[in-house]
Amino acid sequence: xxxxxxxxxxxxxxxxxxxxxxxxxxxxxxxxxxxxxxxxxxxxxxxxxxxxxxxxxxxxxxxxxxxxxxxxxxxxxxxxxxxxxxxxxxxxxxxxxxxxxxxxxxxxxxxxxxxxxxxxxxxxxxxxxxxxxxxxxxxxxxxxxxxxxxxxxxxxxxxxxxxxxxxxxxxxxxxxxxxxxxxxxxxxxxxxxxxxxxxxxxxxxxxxxxxxxxxxxxxxxxxxxxxxxxxxxxxxxxxxxxxxxxxxxxxxxxxxxxxxxxxxxxxxxxxxxxxxxxxxxxxxxxxxxxxxxxxxxxxxxxxxxxxxxxxxxxxxxxxxxxxxxxxxxxxxxxxxxxxxxxxxxxxxxxxxxxxxxxxxxxxxxxxxxxxxxxxxxxxxxxxxxxxxxxxxxxxxxxxxxxxxxxxxxxxxxxxxxxxxxxxxxxxxxxxxxxxxxxxxxxxxxxxxxxxxxx
Numbered sequence: 465x466x467x468x469x470x471x472x473x474x475x476x477x478x479x480x481x482x483x484x485x486x487x488x489x490x491x492x493x494x495x496x497x498x499x500x501x502x503x504x505x506x507x508x509x510x511x512x513x514x515x516x517x518x519x520x521x522x523x524x525x526x527x528x529x530x531x532x533x534x535x536x537x538x539x540x541x542x543x544x545x546x547x548x549x550x551x552x553x554x555x556x557x558x559x560x561x562x563x564x565x566x567x568x569x570x571x572x573x574x575x576x577x578x579x580x581x582x583x584x585x586x587x588x589x590x591x592x593x594x595x596x597x598x599x600x601x602x603x604x605x606x607x608x609x610x611x612x613x614x615x616x617x618x619x620x621x622x623x624x625x626x627x628x629x630x631x632x633x634x635x636x637x638x639x640x641x642x643x644x645x646x647x648x649x650x651x652x653x654x655x656x657x658x659x660x661x662x663x664x665x666x667x668x669x670x671x672x673x674x675x676x677x678x679x680x681x682x683x684x685x686x687x688x689x690x691x692x693x694x695x696x697x698x699x700x701x702x703x704x705x706x707x708x709x710x711x712x713x714x715x716x717x718x719x720x721x722x723x724x725x726x727x728x729x730x731x732x733x734x735x736x737x738x739x740x741x742x743x744x745x746x747x748x749x750x751x752x753x754x755x756x757x758x759x760x761x762x763x764x765x766x767x768x769x770x771x772x773x774x775x776x777x778x779x780x781x782x783x784x785x786x787x788x789x790x791x792x793x794x795x796x797x798x799x800x801x802x803x804x805x806x807x808x809x810x811x812x813x814x815x816x817x818x819x820x821x822x823x824x825x826x827x828x829x830x831x832x833x834x835x836x837x838x839x840x841x842x843x844x845x846x847x848x849x850x851x852x853x854x855x856x857x858x859x860x861x862x863x864x865x866x867x868x869x870x871x872x873x874x875x876x877x878x879x880x881x882x883x884x885x886x887x888x889x890x891x892x893x894x895x896x897x898x899x900x901x902x903x904x905x906x907x908x909x910x911x912x913x914x915x916x917x918x
Contacts, residue, residue, distance in 0.1 A: 469534070469535035475855070488515075543565075559583070562587075603905070614704075615707065617700070618826070653691075672723055677713065
């Protein structure tokens with residue numbers, strides 16, 4: 465019997481656990497799930513005899529190392545900053561490891577030891593990062609295999625609500641970590657390439673520089689630039705590409721409205737608000753506006769941001785109830801970003817009936833035999849309910865499939881790695897299609913950003 469240890473049983477683990485349970489008989493598996501809070505895992509597992517649910521404190525060396533020692537492969541679904549101690553145990557006890565998180569500097573530093581022990585540490589095997597890597601590299605490699613030269617690559621991903629649950633003026637709800645949404649784009653200017661020119665968008669302008677995308681059957685979207693589009697330029701082998709841009713997708717109109725919060729300073733996470741616990745939502749908004757003995761908060765808000773009262777953007781703020789003088793912040797020493805998050809969670813928290821949606825869009829421009837071509841690839845995944853979400857599906861299934869591929873010797877190359885080689889992405893993408901994670905590719909006219917070839 466082969467033993468799999470899963471550490472962490474949060475929102476993204478439902479499909480992962482279900483997949484491995486479904487394979488437990490045919491693949492002779494025994495699964496151990498360890499978490500500080502075991503209630504969610506128990507609900508997902510039921511009374512399955514092939515699964516043990518244990519209390520596991522990742523900061524307890526004995527508890528953690530004992531669990532790792534008894535496994536054949538370890539899946540860490542912990543927050544990224546907690547992987548490293550698990551990874552060190554995996555080297556000590558010579559166990560393979562799989563995570564959905566970005567490769568940290570600490571993780572990369574283990575590469576030599578991982579290779580010396582002939583181990584595989586597969587990272588960035590969720591949705592973004594993960595499915596984006598694999599789907600992009602599959603097309604990039606196919607273009608190269610027929611002699612094409614990549615000149616443009618753009619990639620966009622969005623975690624949104626499914627059309628049937630899209631029922632507010634923002635066309636948005638929190639389908640993942642709300643904090644990441646509130647502070648998105650901070651920490652430096654967005655950086656990307658367009659026609660061999662480096663381009664930068666500072667945070668205060670980020671949400672007013674968007675691209676528009678059309679996805680068949682799902683309509684129009686917009687995308688704002690990720691902070692560093694060039695992070696994977698060398699990794700993807702795109703050192704000579706002319707255009708390289710990665711972005712986050714939202715429904716059209718979201719970014720223009722969100723920019724209001726940015727301009728006022730409500731997304732700032734660098735300082736705390738005095739006496740924040742005793743503020744009303746209205747007080748919070750007013751704290752960013754000029755004093756006036758006569759003008760209302762609403763009037764000052766519209767005047768400061770040049771919003772007409774019949775503008776749809778204005779209706780979006782009214783819908784959030786941010787001018788309510790009876791709703792209290794109730795957060796002590798909170799930053800503006802933390803208060804804004806609380807306000808938004810009133811309106812943007814998913815209900816039991818809501819379903820989520822993952823949308824991904826790639827553009828590939830290339831030259832072949834003196835001609836320019838473009839391939840657009842799109843993927844849409846829909847959630848089933850609040851347990852089996854699209855986010856859990858597109859994160860958990862790649863993790864689970866990679867785990868089995870390593871266990872069965874289909875992935876052999878050792879080291880700290882991400883899924884960008886054919887050995888890794890071909891079998892995983894093929895199996896994902898059977899679960900409805902399918903990319904639709906179409907050839908379109910190449911336009912680039914310089915159609916006149918100037």
